[in-house]
Amino acid sequence: MGGYKVLNNKNKFSVTRLLVIPVVLVLGVSVFLLVKRMEGTPPTIELTLESPNLGLNQTIPLKVADAKSGLRDVQVVLIKDGQEIALFSKTYPSAGVFSGGVVREEDLRIEFDASAKGVIDGKAVLRLMVRDFSWRDWMGGNENRQELEVAIDTRPPGIDVLSRANYFAQGGAGLVAYKVSEECRTSGVTIGETFYPGFKSPFGSSDIYLAMIAVAYRQGPGTPVYATAVDLAGNQTRVSLPHLINARRFKQDKIPLSDSFLDWKMPEFANQVSAGAGASNVDIFLKVNSDLRKANYETIKQLTANPDGQIHWEGDFLRLPAAAPRAGFADHRSYIYKGKKIDEQTHMGIDLASLEQASVPAANAGKVVFSDTLGIYGGTILIDHGLGLFSMYSHLSQMIASPGQMVSKGETIGKTGVSGLAGGDHLHYSMLVHQTLINPVEWWDSTWIRNNISTKIEAVKR
Known part of the structure; x- marks a missing residue:
């Protein structure tokens, strides 16, 4: 009878151990999942605007990412004169309650059309909101919310071409002086499809620019010539430049x-x-x-x-x-x-x-x-x-x-x-x-330089 009792106690101990191990494993996995899914790192937002000025039509480049729990949703809102205007919204799929989101990062290009949204010029706030699939905040996830002060500017810049006499030779050069109505991202002269940037004039007012330009040897009469400017908000102006291109035949x-x-x-x-x-x-x-x-x-x-x-x-x-x-x-x-x-x-x-x-x-x-x-x-x-x-x-x-x-x-x-x-x-x-x-020959000719370059620079000085 005594040997039987000892054997029975061993069996009870073995059964208890078999029951405890799964419980411990379940608790361990549960704790691991809880810690993992309760992570507190918010998603990241990268906004790469060239300027805090938003033009009439503009693309807003935005990169969102969440490496741990995955992306849940993104919202972009413009706050103007107390009104919230939705610009963009996207919801991402879940890979399952224990796995988080399917998408971990995405590059977004949000098209902003001020006219379609009924937005007028003036100061505004751009609000960016991104959430992830973390179990934090009662399963609502971590949130990254950012706000950026912006200015809505839908008016294109003005260009006043100061150089009225623009005579070019095929394969030759020239200079164009012009004035812009506001600070610009780029401005200059486009001949055909080639853009020649302007530089702020070291003489006269700060809104005057000088652009050295060239007519390539293959560009003859009829080649379009424009003065162009793009302001800080991305609004563009193009003004046809009065000109004459003299044709040349080459040896x-x-x-x-x-x-x-x-x-x-x-x-x-x-x-x-x-x-x-x-x-x-x-x-x-x-x-x-x-x-x-x-x-x-x-x-x-x-x-x-x-x-x-x-x-x-x-x-x-x-x-x-x-x-x-x-x-x-x-x-x-x-x-x-x-x-x-x-x-x-x-x-x-x-x-x-x-x-x-x-x-x-x-x-x-x-x-x-x-x-x-x-x-x-x-x-x-x-x-x-x-x-x-x-x-x-x-x-x-x-x-x-x-x-x-x-x-x-x-x-x-x-x-x-x-x-x-x-x-x-x-x-x-x-x-x-x-x-x-x-063609270097033009630059060996003092009369050509005076008529086509120097007089335009001197006019700006005055």
Whole structure:
């Protein structure tokens, strides 16, 4: 009887243990879920408005996220003159009571149409509210509520073009002076599809801007020209600019390619292009003249992307002394090899030949932004003269001026040479307005500068 009782006690103990373990596990899981689902971190809100001004039609970019419990809902409300105007509302799906929300983050683009919402100009408050699927607040979730003071501005900026006489040559440049009625995000002149930004004038009132512009060599008569402005609220104005573009015809030229030239020049370019194993000199040349030329222009575009807004130049631009022209701006070149045309390109500068390794003067005062080797251009120096005007000197054998250096008009910056894709000692001289290559001849003409640039600047000073 005694042995039976002991065995019975062991069985009771085993049964008790079997009952306790599940209870403990259930309690543990319950506590874990409770702690997890009762988390107290609110959702995040990222609002990336360029300005606290809301225009007539505007997109409000908003990013919402909740990594722990998932997004429950989003609301965007505009409070104006005591009235709440709903701009946006979205509810997100749940993955289950224990799992939280399905969506953890989302980038939203909320379209604001002041006219459709009946909103008039004036001060307002933008309220953003986001909740998650936490069990906090009696299952209501954590809430992030933010309010931002904004100004409703539905009126487009006014533009008054001060430069009435606007005569341009195909491939040439010019300057437009204009006045805006309010502070603007951007303003300038658009020619065709190319935008040329304006800079605040260092003379006269603070609402006057100067835009250096260019008519690309392919843009002839009939190309539309507009003065444009976008205010802080995103409202845009476009005013047609009275103008005349004089058409130009550019030279057609044939460039013979000899084996001696290719044998001389192509080895230095072999590692700059991908012509493939066993590529001939002609294959390498075609890659250099096309792919490398395009890549070099992309570099030039980057170098001219952020010009100095101050005017550094004065008067006409200097030409390489005692130099004869060897090729003109926008000459259309056909490259001939063994009697056949194998390529064609446009020559976007003027070639000037003087003595070998002749001293090259800075055409005008400015800041050196590049002084290095640049593919087909060889040794190259690029100078920022202000307002988006640049001069470029290529095929140099020596580069004396350094990046960041301010140079004066006539100061020696380098020596002519045969670097890059040059067949003989010369200077390839180019000028640009922002990223558009222009005809340098205009800038060697003091009369043209006075009639088209200086008089407009002087008028602003008065």
